[in-house]
Amino acid sequence: MMLRNLCICLILVLAFASLNGCAQGPVTWRRLTLNQTISTEDVIFIVPGKTDISAVVERLGAPNEILASHDEIVTRYYFTDGKYFKANYGWGFRFVIPFFAPDLDLGGGGIGRDVFQVTYDNHWLVRDHAFAFHSRSSEFMAWPFRD
């Protein structure tokens, strides 16, 4: 009985080991994000001409970038979202033709970036602020040949 169980264990181990190449599988989904989103609700406390940079930084954190523009200073917060999908359409051949398994990888993805921009005057009071939403432009793409 003991010997039989050991044999079963050995067979299962060998079976799993032979599937080592399956760890990555025929399909792959990958996602990459840089920082976290800032929503319109997060910035309703900002009142142009009254809110200063300290109040903004206290609520939203430090910006990713500070730029100069004429007599004002521009701060920018970024959120970047990247998505990638890949499918190996030749993967199934290994079960039909064990000695030759051609890889046929097709897939794609994209990267989109949201920006929240705050402009300050020379006294560090908010002059204006604006969003640019582009993170939804990233998507998992299964078929790269479409228009």
Added chain:
Amino acid sequence: MRRSSCIFGLLVVALLYQGCAFIRGNYGEDLGQGDVTTIQKGISTRADVAAVLGAPDRIIEASGREIFHYYHYDVKSGSVFIFSRTNIKSDDVFVIFNGTGVVEEVVSGKRKGPLEFQFWPFDWPFH
């Protein structure tokens, strides 16, 4: 019987984990909030700031001011079988000097939420 079941269970678990990876990385030095609080507006100079925080990663000229930019990136990446997700968080510190080289403003603060290890690349069903 019991012993072989345990061995079998451990082998299955070990084999199932072979497609997993969790990786951590960072870029730049993490600036402690304590170091930043020693910088005093209207008093500290460029030399004082450099002595506390070191040389800046970038220097920016903006509207007659000089800005020292320090940054630090933290990366957490998780992969489980066919799913993979990499999260990156940046922490930035800006020290703004007036025309005479004295600190006018310190822009420092953590972005919301901690950085998490994740492997699930989709927004659903958790959002």
